[in-house]
Amino acid sequence: MRILYLNHYAGSPKHGMEYRPYYLSREWLKSGDKVNILAASFSHLRQNNPRDLPGLFGEEEIDGIIYSWYATPKYAGNGIKRVLNIFAYLFQVWNMSRFFVNKWTPDVVIASSTYPLDIYPARFIAKHAKARLIFEVHDLWPLTPVEVGGMSPRHPWIWLLQKAENFAYKVSDAVVSMLPCAKEHMVAHGMAPEKFHYVPNGIVVSEWENATATLPDEHAALIERLKSEGRFLVGYAGGHGLANALQELLKAADWLRDAPVSFVLVGDGPDKMALEQMARDLGLDHVHFLPAVSKAAVPALLSRMDALFIGWRKLPIYRFGINPNKLFDYMMSARPVIHSVDAGNDSVREADAGLSVAAEDPAAIAEAVRQLMAMTPEDRQRLGENGKRYVLENHDYRVLAKRFQKLFKANAAK
Incomplete structure (x- = not known):
């Protein structure tokens, strides 16, 4: 052909x-x-x-x-x-x-x-x-x-x-x-x-199976420090724009300032400076911003997190469904996903790959973080493996x- x-x-x-x-x-x-x-x-x-x-x-x-x-x-x-x-x-x-x-x-x-x-x-x-x-x-x-x-x-x-x-x-x-x-x-x-x-x-399975790229020193050092302090790491990797609902994640972080959890946001975008200012204004010392990493280093980054966040705005257009590459990368990392969404489909719920909550609901996002922190590592791993299996079968x-x-x-x- x-x-x-x-x-x-x-x-x-x-x-x-x-x-x-x-x-x-x-x-x-x-x-x-x-x-x-x-x-x-x-x-x-x-x-x-x-x-x-x-x-x-x-x-x-x-x-x-x-x-x-x-x-x-x-x-x-x-x-x-x-x-x-x-x-x-x-x-x-x-x-x-x-x-x-x-x-x-x-x-x-x-x-x-x-x-x-x-x-x-x-x-x-x-x-x-x-x-x-x-x-x-x-x-x-x-x-x-x-x-x-x-x-x-x-x-x-x-x-x-x-x-x-x-x-x-x-x-x-x-x-x-x-x-x-x-x-x-x-x-x-x-x-x-x-x-x-x-x-x-x-996704391209070989990019995950053959992934050898390491994290930049800045990223590796921060993650290592937070891990040594016993912090539960919630990660986000991708664009920092209005569509990604990261303001809601920061509001959720405000609800969790006394919990042993840290939020690591990796990437760039038009709203990154505003998000960094919002974190400073709220005094969110447990929220960390890092530069974007290469596509080859994404597996190394996601695998170091305890959970991953993806959020959406509450928009009627999503009634027709969503299809984000970022979510499939998350699921391939075998880490549980917190999915803040109101849409015609929800791969996280379908795959039993994490916790799905309403879009633009910081309290619900914070509660999902608490629930994952309360789970055993084995239960979180089960959710992560569900997601990986789902992507391999369907994406x-x-x-x-x-x-x-x-x-x-x-x-x-x-």
Whole structure:
């Protein structure tokens, strides 16, 4: 199979997030498939964006995967510059569409750029190449900008995105959703029910089995000191932004200032300075902030914690489900998870991998910490092992890639 994968924000181990297109493609290559990923040269998600393109287009091969990079302007935030970045990418993919029809001739075309506008060039290529068209949904746009970003449903940008989403559900041969509870919404917008397929995010087992990276000295020294003092360590690793509900974790820490527990928050993000100031204002000496660690060092970090925290804001959009990579990393570490969430699904509860409490409820978070501290190490280990087993069974990219491939083979049977 020749697979053309349109993903504006696609990354790689060389560039950083997002990793899903790379990991799926790498598995497909093992089956003899060929993959060409079409991506923008600039993404706010990547740590390293491609540089020095020879004009408006550049191509490189990464672990057997062809990456076609399209020159796009830089942006910050969600303003007009990001919109210009999107249209620069789409315009150039349109310009190259006949090349892919006539020269590359894919068997499968995947439209997967979060925003649904890439369905138009993807449909053109798939139709003229007689390829199967798959629409891959990360987030529900334009519903997310409306419900989370506060944009008016009557805004021209939202109207344009809505037309594209409806068109995608109508013309795609299959719809792959990373959100487990989104089927009803998609059907309401024109998708035939049988098109729906749930393929969540995942983990690469070998990255955990072969993990040898050690922690930076600063991190190792703090953890060692806290352990020697007999502290119960609650860890968080990831972005420090509004969506992560870390303010609620600090409020919970305020409830636990007299308990032998310490909170270790590792990462960076737009709200980190405000969170550090909040901890100082509350006098939370048992809350510690550390810089982000490399992806390779995440297993070493998480395994040193006694429990791990992940939180969410109380937002209606989560009724369609959540699918965070960070949670799967947590569960792979075999540590119990405190999950503060109100959503359509809850992997921690399903797996019996920790304690789930309501979103934005510091008292409930504090009580969950107390409950885990009161458990025996064996009981906490049982919860952790439940989570690891659940991820291996349901979120191994080797399993997910094969599930995706079944949709490719459906085309061959036509």
